[in-house]
Amino acid sequence: MIRVMLPYHLRTLAQCDAEVELNVDPPHTALAVIEALENKFPTLRGAILEHGSRQRRPKIRFFACKEDISHAAMNKPLHEDVVAGREAFMIVGAISGG
Secondary structure: OEEEEOOHHHHHHHOOOOEEEEOOOOOOEHHHHHHHHHHHOHHHOOOOEOOOOOOEOOOEEEEEOOEEOOOOOOOOEOOHHHHOOOOOEEEEEOOOOO
16 A cells, blocks of 8 residues: 655645555556556546656656655656555645745
8 A cells, every 4th residue: 555645736636635545556656656546536637747748747746755756767666665655655746936
């Protein structure tokens, strides 16, 4: 069971709690987690990954085990602590400006 933490705007779209638990089939990658999340909450399709390219949207960041993995390959295996549910896979809405 993989734990996923969602920011407020995605929780509102999905009408769910801040943390959701997902059964994700191997391989356990960021892309697999996002696809499982979109299958469970179809309203999130296009909010995290672009519809056509399936690339991360510009203002969305991914964190796992206190590490920013936003620019890592989406098919890179996740850390064992995330897969085991000891650490959460975090989706964060980035802030920009000055």
